[in-house]
Amino acid sequence: MTDQTLIILxxxxxxxxxxxxxxxxxxxxxxxxxxxxxxxxxxxxxxDARWRERVxxxxxxxxxxxxxxxxxxxxxxxxxxxxxxxxxxxxxxxSVVIFFALPPAVTARACRAMLDVDLPEGTRLVLEKPFGTxxxxxxxxxxLLTRLVPEERVHRVDHFLGKSTVLxxxxxxxxxxxxxxxxxxxxxxxxxxxxxxxxxxxNRAGYYDHAGALADMIQSHLLQILxxxxxxxxxxxxxxEFRDRKADVLRATRPWSDDPAECSLRARYxxxxxxxxxxxxxxxxxxxxxxxxxxxxxELIVAVDTWRWAGVxxxxxxxKAIGNRRRxxxxxxRKPPRVPDGLLGCDQPDRLRIGFGPDRLAVDFNINGPxxxxxxxxxxxxxxxxxxxxxxxxxxxRGVFEDDPTLSVRADTAEQCWRIVEPVTGAxxxxxxxxxxxxxGGSGPTLPLP
Ligand code: NDP
Numbered sequence: 001m002t003d004q005t006l007i008i009l010x011x012x013x014x015x016x017x018x019x020x021x022x023x024x025x026x027x028x029x030x031x032x033x034x035x036x037x038x039x040x041x042x043x044x045x046x047x048d049a050r051w052r053e054r055v056x057x058x059x060x061x062x063x064x065x066x067x068x069x070x071x072x073x074x075x076x077x078x079x080x081x082x083x084x085x086x087x088x089x090x091x092x093x094x095s096v097v098i099f100f101a102l103p104p105a106v107t108a109r110a111c112r113a114m115l116d117v118d119l120p121e122g123t124r125l126v127l128e129k130p131f132g133t134x135x136x137x138x139x140x141x142x143x144l145l146t147r148l149v150p151e152e153r154v155h156r157v158d159h160f161l162g163k164s165t166v167l168x169x170x171x172x173x174x175x176x177x178x179x180x181x182x183x184x185x186x187x188x189x190x191x192x193x194x195x196x197x198x199x200x201x202x203n204r205a206g207y208y209d210h211a212g213a214l215a216d217m218i219q220s221h222l223l224q225i226l227x228x229x230x231x232x233x234x235x236x237x238x239x240x241e242f243r244d245r246k247a248d249v250l251r252a253t254r255p256w257s258d259d260p261a262e263c264s265l266r267a268r269y270x271x272x273x274x275x276x277x278x279x280x281x282x283x284x285x286x287x288x289x290x291x292x293x294x295x296x297x298x299e300l301i302v303a304v305d306t307w308r309w310a311g312v313x314x315x316x317x318x319x320k321a322i323g324n325r326r327r328x329x330x331x332x333x334r335k336p337p338r339v340p341d342g343l344l345g346c347d348q349p350d351r352l353r354i355g356f357g358p359d360r361l362a363v364d365f366n367i368n369g370p371x372x373x374x375x376x377x378x379x380x381x382x383x384x385x386x387x388x389x390x391x392x393x394x395x396x397x398r399g400v401f402e403d404d405p406t407l408s409v410r411a412d413t414a415e416q417c418w419r420i421v422e423p424v425t426g427a428x429x430x431x432x433x434x435x436x437x438x439x440x441g442g443s444g445p446t447l448p449l450p
Contacts, residue, residue: 003094004036004401009079009110010101011040011051014204015128019159020101021058023393028065030390033401036068037093041077048074080109082116089117097400099126103207104133111144119148126155126400129220130211131409134425135418142411152239155400155408160221162395162407164388165359169228169329170237172354172361179352180233182333184308189349190449191229192315192330193222195356196322200269200279200440201296205287213298214266214428217318219421223250224409225356226314229329230304239406243413249304250416256301256313256450260427263302265436265447266295269321272440279321279440293435296320297444300424313450321440327356343368345376359385 006024008016027033040051051074059065073091077084079102089096096119100107107127125145132138145154160166173180182188195217201208208216227246234245256263270281283290297319304314333350351364362382369377388395399407409417427433438444 004033004097005039005092005094006036006097006099007039007041007088007092008099008101009041009077010099010103010106011054011074012042012044012046013101015101016040017054017058019393020099020397021055023391023395023397025059025062025065026390026394027397027401028059028068029062030394031064032398034064038068038072039088039091040072040074041079041088043076043078045076046074048072050074079106080113082113085110085113085117089120092120095122095124096120097124097126101128104128104130108141108144111141111148114148115144122153123149124153124155124400124403125149126157128157130215131156131414132418135415135422138411138415138418142415145411151411152405153403154411155396155405156410156414157393157396158220158224158407158409159392159396160224161409162390162392162399163356164395165354165356165385166225166228167388168359168361168385169225169354173229174233183229183331185311187333188312188331189334190313190315190332192317192328192332193225193229194315194326194328194330195222195318196324196326196444197318197320198275198322198325200274200321201282201285201288203287205285209288209292209294212266212294213296213318213320214300214421214425218298218300218316219417222316222318223253223417223420225329226250226253226302226304226316227413229331230306230309230314232308237406239404242406243410247410247413247416249306249309250413250420252305252309253302253314253416253420254305255420255423256303258423260424261433263300263447263450264424264427264433265297265299265445266428266433267297267319267436267438267445268294269296269440269444270437272321272442274321274323274441281440282321295428295435297322297438299447300421301447301450302420315447315449317446319438319444322444323441324443329354329356342374343376344372344374345369346378348378359387361385 052072055069055072132141230249231245234241268282282296299317302314331352346366353362362380364380366376
């Protein structure tokens with residue numbers, strides 16, 4: 001196996017400490033990427049000792065990961081300067097992976113600086129969302145990236161695609177006969193993909209106040225889940241086929257109505273109580289510019305214009321500071337064409353619910369219950385799943401080190417995801433959809449389904 005070097009640009013940042021290093025530690029502990037060289041780079045005046053301390057803390061006690069941490073190097077670097085980048089690459093051994101854990105604007109400048117640097121053959125570039133700020137900016141960034149390395153070596157990370165339950169959608173749909181034949185407009189009335197968080201801003205105003213719920217969750221993660229739920233069965237799970245099928249449905253996806261006020265909702269939380277703690281209004285949180293009008297809850301109803309899904313509304317929703325955490329995809333089926341006269345009682349629609357934390361699968365339906373044999377009762381069949389062997393960032397990094405871009409977002413798909421939300425963001429900016437309010441700890445407003 002060839003030596004590999006991972007260079008993390010933005011080594012002192014939040015993503016590196018909270019998600020990336022723990023994912024890498026789990027991957028190393030599971031025996032992947034033996035002999036990895038790890039180099040951290042940022043503008044902070046750190047040294048090797050300070051960086052190693054951070055790496056050890058994230059990796060835990062395992063001997064394999066510990067060895068990598070002991071040898072880790074830190075180089076003070078301005079990633080927007082070609083000379084600094086050359087010096088950094090001079091420390092690398094074997095094939096190189098460069099992870100951009102940088103603010104998006106700095107990532108674009110670092111890529112431009114890299115045009116003047118000879119990247120070693122086989123270098124892979126790993127980018128974090130957001131991929132650009134809109135479809136035009138994403139296309140510009142993509143064009144820049146392909147001047148650096150071929151598209152197959154660009155890994156755009158959407159860590160939701162590394163979550164085991166999200167990937168379980170593939171097994172649920174394509175490895176058994178029970179559900180897949182029902183997943184079409186002939187049987188499905190509507191679909192919801194919901195990520196309501198019982199967390200508020202968590203000191204991330206600097207990032208979040210510029211992003212908001214639509215860009216932070218819907219444009220990225222929830223559209224990827226929609227892709228997995230609606231794609232046609234791929235012939236193989238090879239990167240090209242899998243990403244083609246996902247791209248097909250995302251190209252066919254659009255806001256449900258030409259009028260964004262009918263198919264989108266934006267709101268932000270006001271003061272309230274969440275999990276027993278008092279929360280100030282979003283607008284009063286430190287670091288927030290209230291005039292920016294950033295939403296902490298967004299809903300978007302989209303249509304997927306394929307033969308299979310035409311006419312089915314998909315509600316994508318994510319909110320912060322919501323009293324009841326809810327992370328699931330819910331497929332609601334049409335009513336049976338006719339219930340025989342004499343079967344009485346329950347009007348609850350049949351539903352398939354895929355939970356993304358807790359990870360579970362549940363089917364709600366009606367049967368003849370106990371007591372009166374002709375009276376219907378709702379029942380739920382449910383199964384809980386354990387977590388995957390690797391955390392999402394570990395899974396995603398495995399794909400990067402194994403040169404397998406299956407779980408990464410392809411350039412055209414990144415642009416499509418912006419194209420889907422742009423009519424809505426445009427209308428929001430123009431003030432055509434009012435910014436509503438909801439108390440922290442409440443359930444937040446919602447749109448009626450068409
Ligand atoms: P932070 O602001 O916490 O960290 C940014 C890092 O980049 C810091 O180490 C910073 O160093 C470094 N940096 C900035 N400018 C330069 C420069 N010119 N040269 C070298 N280093 C530089 O951001 P996050 O870690 O939160 O986010 C990083 C990326 O990950 C963003 O694209 C974000 O959208 C994405 N992301 C973040 C998530 C998270 O939970 N944090 C989740 C999903 C995606 P210094 O501190 O010295 O300025």
